[in-house]
Amino acid sequence: xxxxxxxxxxxxxxxxxxxxxxxxxxxxxxxxxxxxxxxxxxxxxxxxxxxxxxxxxxxxxxxxxxxxxxxxxxxxxxxxxxxxxxxxxxxxxxxxxxxxxxxxxxxxxxxxxxxxxxxxxxxxxxxxxxxxxxxxxxxxxxxxxxxxxxxxxxxxxxxxxxxxxxxxxxxxxxxxxxxxxxxxxxxxxxxxxxxxxxxxxxxxxxxxxxxxxxxxxxxxxxxxxxxxxxxxxxxxxxxxxxxxxxxxxxxxxxxxxxxxxxxxxxxxxxxxxxxxxxxxxxxxxxxxxxxxxxxxxxxxxxxxxxxxxxxxxxxxxxxxxxxxxxxxxxxxxxxxxxxxxxxxxxxxxxxxxxxxxxxxxxxxxxxxxxxxxxxxxxxxxxxxxxxxxxxxxxxxxxxxxxxxxx
Amino acid sequence: xxxxxxxxxxxxxxxxxxxxxxxxxxxxxxxxxxxxxxxxxxxxxxxxxxxxxxxxxxxxxxxxxxxxxxxxxxxxxxxxxxxxxxxxxxxxxxxxxxxxxxxxxxxxxxxxxxxxxxxxxxxxxxxxxx
Ligand code: SF4
Numbered sequence: 001x002x003x004x005x006x007x008x009x010x011x012x013x014x015x016x017x018x019x020x021x022x023x024x025x026x027x028x029x030x031x032x033x034x035x036x037x038x039x040x041x042x043x044x045x046x047x048x049x050x051x052x053x054x055x056x057x058x059x060x061x062x063x064x065x066x067x068x069x070x071x072x073x074x075x076x077x078x079x080x081x082x083x084x085x086x087x088x089x090x091x092x093x094x095x096x097x098x099x100x101x102x103x104x105x106x107x108x109x110x111x112x113x114x115x116x117x118x119x120x121x122x123x124x125x126x127x128x129x130x131x132x133x134x135x136x137x138x139x140x141x142x143x144x145x146x147x148x149x150x151x152x153x154x155x156x157x158x159x160x161x162x163x164x165x166x167x168x169x170x171x172x173x174x175x176x177x178x179x180x181x182x183x184x185x186x187x188x189x190x191x192x193x194x195x196x197x198x199x200x201x202x203x204x205x206x207x208x209x210x211x212x213x214x215x216x217x218x219x220x221x222x223x224x225x226x227x228x229x230x231x232x233x234x235x236x237x238x239x240x241x242x243x244x245x246x247x248x249x250x251x252x253x254x255x256x257x258x259x260x261x262x263x264x265x266x267x268x269x270x271x272x273x274x275x276x277x278x279x280x281x282x283x284x285x286x287x288x289x290x291x292x293x294x295x296x297x298x299x300x301x302x303x304x305x306x307x308x309x310x311x312x313x314x315x316x317x318x319x320x321x322x323x324x325x326x327x328x329x330x331x332x333x334x335x336x337x338x339x340x341x342x343x344x345x346x347x348x349x350x351x352x353x354x355x356x357x358x359x360x361x362x363x364x365x366x367x368x369x370x371x372x373x374x375x376x377x378x379x380x381x382x383x384x385x386x387x388x389x390x391x392x393x394x395x396x397x398x399x400x401x402x403x404x405x406x
Numbered sequence: 407x408x409x410x411x412x413x414x415x416x417x418x419x420x421x422x423x424x425x426x427x428x429x430x431x432x433x434x435x436x437x438x439x440x441x442x443x444x445x446x447x448x449x450x451x452x453x454x455x456x457x458x459x460x461x462x463x464x465x466x467x468x469x470x471x472x473x474x475x476x477x478x479x480x481x482x483x484x485x486x487x488x489x490x491x492x493x494x495x496x497x498x499x500x501x502x503x504x505x506x507x508x509x510x511x512x513x514x515x516x517x518x519x520x521x522x523x524x525x526x527x528x529x530x531x532x533x534x535x536x
Contacts, residue, residue, distance in 0.1 A: 180418070
């Protein structure tokens with residue numbers, strides 16, 4: 001059985017027929033997973049230094065030298081890396097006394113951190129499949145971002161206490177600013193909010209749950225939703241970037257709402273995290289420092305937004321980007337700052353970020369060309385073997401090799 | 407930000423864009439899925455833009471030309487755009503006092519675009535410019 005590292009669901013039921021040392025026929029992959037499998041043959045990163053092709057050894061040496069010569073290096077990315085590479089990355093950051101950060105610092109890191117700290121209750125997808133009768137997708141469109149979310153776990157499947165599946169046993173509620181593909185599936189369960197309106201929705205729903213008249217246009221509908229949630233036996237809330245950005249990191253209202261819901265029934269939160277091992281990096285860094293992003297090891301362990309990439313770019317003099325493409329995501333002004341910092345890019349594929357790098361070190365694609373482990377977005381550990389051979393080292397081996405040069 | 411229609415732009419991820427991204431960011435397919443903006447029908451009419459035609463989106467941070475798409479929903483004054491290097495050109499790099507970097511929502515001016523949709527090469531060149 002193969003596994004897919006195309007997103008943080010880490011689907012482990014992929015049937016793969018091998019054609020020699022190549023991937024042949026596959027079953028159970030979604031459209032995105034197919035594209036991920038097919039990407040093995042295109043846009044691969046090659047080892048280079050200063051724009052010239054070199055061998056992997058020379059690239060790793062140049063990477064180590066670039067980092068070792070810096071006063072204020074930043075190690076960024078890691079969410080598309082194996083647990084083994086993430087562990088090696090934290091060790092490298094400690095050795096260098098560098099800052100370490102990932103895309104969580106501008107996405108759902110705050111929600112993930114509260115879950116890991118036990119301040120927001122969570123559960124596994126297996127619990128959701130077996131017990132959940134209400135699934136709330138909040139600023140989250142898994143039909144697009146995590147295509148098998150609803151079919152494997154959260155809406156369509158039968159489960160231990162949910163033998164009738166979505167037809168009778170499950171309710172989908174979507175809170176979003178647009179009628180996303182997930183909202184189309186939820187049909188009557190779609191609550192359209194205005195851009196930035198999540199805070200007001202939280203307030204109105206909290207009021208309705210407390211039996212007060214909510215301050216919204218359609219009071220009846222909000223009261224009906226509160227009644228539905230009061231009757232729930234097991235609720236799951238899936239959060240997306242839309243919620244995190246709308247609340248601008250202030251999760252107090254959301255945390256209070258989840259607390260209120262838990263007075264009525266068990267309600268758990270699972271963030272729909274982006275890259276396949278975002279949760280793994282969150283956990284790895286949290287176990288070491290108590291934080292999921294924006295950490296510096298310069299003087300012991302320090303944490304703060306100033307160590308997140310958006311601010312740290314002002315003071316850093318070298319950056320290593322691992323398994324990530326921040327130049328494609330960050331505002332152009334920050335991407336231009338990133339372009340001016342001497343950079344090492346470590347990854348399997350060519351990206352906008354790797355095009356800015358002084359040193360490029362390619363890796364095998366985890367789950368296809370290299371084994372390892374990752375944490376699914378609900379925190380369940382998934383181990384995997386390689387399916388086919390590769391000329392490239394695994395990401396963990398590349399990081400360890402670079403560390404030898406530091 | 408002079409001229410054009412002021413819109414609130416919200417970014418999102420679409421499955422077809424995710425697929426094209428997995429295939430590689432340098433493909434025409436990725437550009438077709440990313441360099442688009444879904445507009446309200448009335449907004450399009452008042453701007454004099456038809457589906458598929460170029461639209462220039464501009465903010466204080468930058469500007470890009472993307473293709474107009476007619477939204478299936480009504481949402482006057484609001485536009486939806488896939489999160490991509492194209493939308494990133496329009497985002498502010500300012501980190502708020504709360505340390506939060508806004509990547510989902512911004513105000514932009516939209517006007518009928520001249521010429522071709524911005525290419526990924528042009529975006530890369532802008533990032534690398536001295
Ligand atoms: S849902 Fe995610 S992990 Fe599963 S097959 Fe699709 S891309 Fe791969």
